[in-house]
Amino acid sequence: MKLPNFTSLYGRIFAIFWFTMLLVLIAVLSLPHLDPRVAREVQGEHLERLYKLRDNLENRFDGQNNLGKIIYRFDKPPTRTNSHRNTNGPRLFLADMDGNILSTQRHEDFKIKALKNFITSVESPQKPMQKLYGKYMLAGPVPVTLAEQKLQLFIGLKWNQPPPFLLRMFDKPFQLLLVVMAVSTPLLLWLAWALTQPARRLERAAKRVAKGEFKPDPSLEKGTSEFKQAGTSFNQMVAAVNQMISGQQRLLSDISHELRSPLTRLRMATALATRKQGESSELSRIDTEAQRLEQMICELLELSRMNTDSHIVRENQPASSLWEAILDDAQFEAEQMNKALTFSAIPEAYVCGNPKLLMSAIENIIRNAIRYGDTVINVDIQQHTESLLITVEDDGPGVPEDELNDIFRPFYRVSTARDRDSGGTGLGLAITQSAILQHSGQIEASRSALGGLKMRVELPLA
Template sequence: MRIFRKLNPINSLFGKTFLWFWLAAILLGVVGAWLAKQTHSDYSIKPLNDNNINRIEKLASRIELNAERFPDAELNRLLGRAGQRNKDALLLVEQQSKRFIYGFPREMMPLEEPFLELMNESQPFMIRTTSGNFFGPFEITLNEQNYFLFAGKPRPPNLVRQLIRTNPVALAVSVLLVSGSLCALFVWSLLSPIRQLQKSARKVASGDLTQHLGFASKRGDEIGELGRDFNSMTQRLSDLIGGQKRLVADISHELRSPLARLQLAIGIAQNQKEQLPDAIEKQLLRIEKEAQQIDSMIGQVLRLSRLEADVAVEDRQLVSLKNCFTELFNDAAFEAQNSGKELILGDIPELTLYCYPNLLKSAVGNVISNGIKYCSTKVEVSISNLTTRLQVTVKDDGQGVPNSDLEDMFKPFYRLSASRNRDTGGIGLGLAIVKQAVKVHGGEVTAVNSEDGGLTVNITIPINQY
């Protein structure tokens, strides 16, 4: 199928561009030829028969008679009055000045060239033009002025000719609008799927793997192939990441059973009636501590897996912010006191928030615990009601974090430095859980290095969520 597309130029982007170009060229050529035909005035001059000679003589006599009766009348009115009986269109050409006088509307006037050409002829001729058929000239004297009389049947002007004579700017604008519309349609047919692909790619980059291109993937050119490849890529990524999350969750869940048996065995060994040697007792205590750390790690992995999979860990509730954070801040103050650090707490706004209370307390508490752990002397916590969003700011006076790690520190299992081992820096899941917990609330968490030293973490959550 792809070989056929490559062989068929119409299905390629280059082929479509080439086809559009030639269609536009052909259309412009046809329009140009049509306009040229409409604006070009061909004419032919042929001998006049006796009937028309007699007719123009009678018309000349009628005009002269009317001029004698109405010497003050304008000549164009005399021409119109004389031609009313047989609906003739009459015009005069002044012999000396070559000035044209029309007895019919000026928008119906024909090309002047053939009339000027016949002014030196001694007999009348038939003039056939695109504007109608006329015959003449016939010399006539009106008010002691010599004129040449022409009579005929002009055709009503077509729209193009009328626009050229009355409003050429409107005609030019119309042509530009037609050609511009064709070009805009062609450009839109290229840019629309590209913009759709760009928008979906940005969402995929932000972590949304549910993106699927519709119209762009149904085209038969290279953009369509790119759209189909994009859909296949996002589907494959979604399957791989989903499988990875399920694998981690399943393994963590399965580890819980042998870990529980290990802890049970440790408890049984420690409760033996016989006194165990000190060396064995120390080893059992060490094994118990490691088992507790493994259990904590597995709990964090399971919690993170549920959050990433959008599995609700609790029901959303409408709670008072003060009731939600009071106990959390008391525990944090106790933790800071035991560590020899100072915890400065701001006022809690009188606010009711629709949230997952335990999840929100866990996120804020984790950030405060990190601040207490890595600060030098103190941690400052402030809560601001920004009308539409709630902002919790945790600022410590520690060494800060390298700028290159400010975004990566919220990734699972990411360690800021090699010096932070499991005892000092954890396993790298705490901040990842914070990020997912805040994301569940529709908010975001960011970290910046303070100008006066230390790290500042901001948690922002929308207030009106129900």
């Protein structure tokens, strides 16, 4: 038979089950030996006392030939002088070799009835037995010779000792339930701890990966074999994702390097042509498109680098240190363009993340509002129970309802005001959304009550 692996979850459950079954089996097997209500052989010191009592009895009635008088002496009620001794002391009973009780009293007494049952339960008259009836212990038979007749002697004694703990437990189901709970609760708590600890480690590792921290955790490969396998697979997955992202970053870097070289040569050739032939609309258009292409490559690299390295620098920062200076600068720039930018007081809240990305994301939204707003830009920052809500609104041309979800796509340009003439590459909001999602936040666009675009950003508090 193959033994279970006790380092596994099923092995531990198997061990607890069989340990409990072993305890129950030991209790069941021990019960007959502990239960005085079950007839068992008298041994040791108690057997010597029985034989000593028999010898004293034979010496007492030595020379007495009338068995009836002896039986009468046995059944004689106690007197005032010896009533206490006879009531609490042992009571003697005589029976013939066929098991018939020899007594002058009516056989309706409880002790006599118990004796009859005891005599029928004794298998071998040669071996004295004992058995408890209620609070009355009977022992015998002990062979005795009285009036030259072979008889059987039985002894009855009041039993004042409490029953064994195991017997009381089985007699009272409520106590048995309490004992089982007392024994099983530590085992179950240990099993629950063995289950929850690896699961919590796996949960914390999954949350770190969700935040962008693609780092293997060696502690996941501890515990039961099932969780060890899950932790090993999880670490292998994290390592594979990390390797894939690193490969993607290297590929983009290589592509950027390869693309920048011909772009640089193209711009140099355009500058030489302009110097020789003078300014022309064709050469200006070539230079403009080359600049836009180079800017697009830089922003693509920034987006890729953000997705890869955003988890490297994460710290708790107060909201005021992140965006107070940005709002002051944006308000000054808006005034230079004859626009009014207002913002609410920044709450005393902390946000956990990459400060550079958080500052860049909100700054990009505010600068877009300044660029496309006509006269009014409103920034509102409110603290909720578990999050920080940032709302930026402008009174510009806005975005059509059917394009609100598309403006976060890379290279997407709105068909109205935000077209190629604005000079954008269509990657600004994609970078902003990536930064917000990297911090487990949410960003959405909608129509503003001012008439333009409303950007709503929600970030979890530290």
